[in-house]
Amino acid sequence: MRALARRRCEALCAAGVLLASAALLALPAGAPALTLDPRSIRSATLTNGLRLVVCEDQAASVVSVGVVVRAGSADESPAESGIAHLLEHICWVGAADSDPREAIEEVGGYTNAGTLRDFTRYYAIVQPADFARSLQALGDMLLRDEFDAAAISRQRSLILSEAASRMDRPRAALNDLAFASLYGDAHPYGRHIEGTEQTLSRVTSASLSRFHRTWYVPNNMAVIVAGKVGFDAALAEVKRVFGGLAPAALPPRSRPPMPRPAEGGEVVVEAPVQEAYLMAAFVGPAISEPMAVASSDVLATLLAHPQMGRLARELRDRRALVKAIGVDFLTQRERGLFGVWAVCEPATIPAAQEAIAAELARAASQPLAAGELASAKRLLASDYAFANETAGDRAGSLGFYEAIDTYRTASQYLGLVHAVTAEQIAATAAWYAGKPVWVVIKPAGGDQ
């Protein structure tokens, strides 16, 4: 069956978050990295400040072209929470009389868009011959200046109906709850990306235009191209579509780093779910703390690899305390969330919490078994190779880094992961062995 409803809103999709997280994983040192090989990547900055990154692969059968706008839900004021995501919906579907997606889909291409806390991304995957057409379509999505009220109301109801069925995907709901509980009002990461009914109802054509004018400016955007396309050809097309835009001063964006909560806590929500979902949420490192990021990724693999991880083998396989267990850690511009999650029977919640805490304490206090560190690095490396297999995957990774830091971070970061030592793992685990904020979603009336 051909999938007709292709849109997958990444902001609302836990799987999207996990995939992005895989992009942070690393290659083994020694052999030269083929995926995202720095020698195959070139970049340029247009005079208006727009960045272009091209990862050329003449063996690819397609080209992926995307635009990242360095504005996400963290750039909203509390009163306009959800506006970045709503704007993305409206831009992506186009105005009433012209749907830019059609230019991509009618040639068999694929397009999607997504909003995260730090950035918004629009992209297409097409045959190389359709590169210019798809870049133009992305330009048509982004370079708007009017947003009619009917489109706002249509997309608002769509977003709200998606939000209303949130508990149908308890893992995503658990992630939302963890961000809200850990960051609270202290940091914009605490607000839901999709906003609330109240904040969305306040969005008007004028406020959308203001957000768009402020952030959708060339010096705040990057075009990412991967696949079968030459750098010069890409540059010429990007100049044609985006070269005429005028740059604009960006608002200041400095916030104090998110502190580590002094004490833990527990937030329990009852919902129409079949099983209990729980997470130990911690403040993790920011992209500006690259060694800690690399170390956290290795630790996450060591603990939570679905087959080889300690948590999976001990809690799921040996003791059968949980049905599924893992770690969510998405590196972001600022300090992101490191969460150990599990799915279990409601009656098992306390035992699962105790066992997770014990495994974190063990990672902090006991030296790694011989080979365990090397094995975790190897698993990271192969995950990374598979997560960056296609042109679309590679454009996604480069865009991700370019949005929160620079695309070069990918290459530098690989060496860091290889350099992670057993001592650093212990130190990182000690950071997470403190008191977490526990969040729990469980069936109503499931008191033990």
Add this chain to the structure above:
Amino acid sequence: MRPGLLLLGLALVASAAFAEEPVRVVLPNGMRLIAKPDPGTEIVALDLLLDVSAADEPDDKVGIRLLTQRLLLRGTRNESGDSMAQRLVAAGASADVSVGLDYVELYVLAPADAFTLALAALADVVRAPAFLPEEVDRQKEGAAELAQQSLTDPFQAAYLALRQGLYPGDPYSRPTLGTPSSLRSISREDVIAFHGKHYRPGRTVLAVCGGLGAARAIRAARAAFGDWPAGTVPERHPGPASAPSPDILVRELPTRQAHLLLGSPAPAAGQPGYCALQVLDALLSGGASARLPKLLRERLGLAYDVSSFYPTLAGPSHFGLYVVTDPYQVEAARAAVVGLLKALAREPVSSPDLERAKRYLLGSNALAHQRMKDQAYSFAWYEILALGWDFDRRYADGIRAVTADQVQEAAQALLGGLLIALAMPME
């Protein structure tokens, strides 16, 4: 009528996608090997397809292919299933199986530097499965559960009903995964005999795509499979040449929506008319602005899920049109779909519409080959279909050559044999 420059551009793109030439070798035991190197990747996909089709399943052992396939990964005469799984995971590799109407599949994805381990595991699994008694019992239950899910899935239920109408008594009319009762009636001895008879090198194609040289891949595969005894490849009995039954085929299911399926006999893969029907498929449901979604979703608001499909099959295939709609709107939806087909049968499509459908097909075909796994599967699958591993290249030429008249004829032929299948609540 043909914009020559545009077509030339597409032709260049299509051929350049195969910059590194694949190598095809047939071993003395009959096994076919295809290797395509890709210097830009550090992963490798090993996809092994066997020409073991629904027609090979004994009438009272439907589902034996699913059970056999699942058991392959659960231990060989040399190593337990857990131990092998552990070694593959530790190397960053994964393995899985699948079952289609025309073939069974077994594949391993691995980092290219784990190719040797991946190939050895694949060869061991397909040549020396242990079929341990306790695993047979366990996998029987797992397979029965899968089969049950498929039987109660509304699309699958309607689709099975349609195939039963289109192919009465033919292997294509059976549930691909079997039924819980047919699966439970299969013994360990049945599986061993089935594997011994049908899993032969003469029926096997292995395609290797990824970050290693073709010569090395072929050499290693030859070493791993060269001494696999050829045995005798059994003749396949042809299905009965039966006429479709003209009934409306209704399956009662406790669903909220009605799942309406209209279907008609259609050419086998690569046969005359194959490409014209592909174009017709794209005209009807290639993209959100194609005719089916435009009419049923946007103009009439009758359905959100609506599409057409045309399976590429070794034997006589079928063309389907699928609509999920309110039970009270079934007749309106049916009339709308038939109306669309009649319009296509009445007069040839316009040149821009025809070209758009072709570009859609070629574009989505390129997108479907992005992963090493997809490329390996495509090579092996077209070999199994007796079209040759390079069918994909000729496919593009075939699509470009389709005329508006041929699309019109294809629509007329569909209308002549349309059956209706329905899975819906009866209240």
